[in-house]
Amino acid sequence: MNERTQYEIDETRRRLFERDLWRCRYPGCLENCTELAHRIGQGKMMVKHIQRLLRYDFGELWDAETVRRLIIHNDKNMASSCRKHNSYFDISNCEEAVRVLLAEIYQEVIEDENKRPFESIGETQKRGRPRTRPTITTNKR
Numbered sequence: 001m002n003e004r005t006q007y008e009i010d011e012t013r014r015r016l017f018e019r020d021l022w023r024c025r026y027p028g029c030l031e032n033c034t035e036l037a038h039r040i041g042q043g044k045m046m047v048k049h050i051q052r053l054l055r056y057d058f059g060e061l062w063d064a065e066t067v068r069r070l071i072i073h074n075d076k077n078m079a080s081s082c083r084k085h086n087s088y089f090d091i092s093n094c095e096e097a098v099r100v101l102l103a104e105i106y107q108e109v110i111e112d113e114n115k116r117p118f119e120s121i122g123e124t125q126k127r128g129r130p131r132t133r134p135t136i137t138t139n140k141r
Helices: 008-018 044-058 064-072 096-114 120-127
Strands: 035-038 078-081
Touching: 008 035, 008 078, 035 044, 044 096, 064 096
Parallel strands: none
Antiparallel strands: 035 078
């Protein structure tokens, strides 16, 4: 399992804090942001749930690491927050909100993949491109 390095986490934190002007995104809060809140949680159960939604809604079969990298740690899934309001951004318990956000992120990921030039299979696998479910064939005798 390839975990995110501390450098990647710090770089993401800096980029998102700058995007949000170093302020908590909770309406009316003027505190400086200190944390990144995941809208869709990053626990094992949520990763499995996202895998199920990808399979049912889009016919895609992604491994857990790809879901974490492309969905859970996507900029659209994170918000800058102060410690007090971190839990406000969690939408994990609202199925419809999770599906809407997942569709937005999925569309962005697919568009990004389609913009890249064609490359050899080895290079595609190194980048962790989402893999679609293989076609299942049956032998009828």
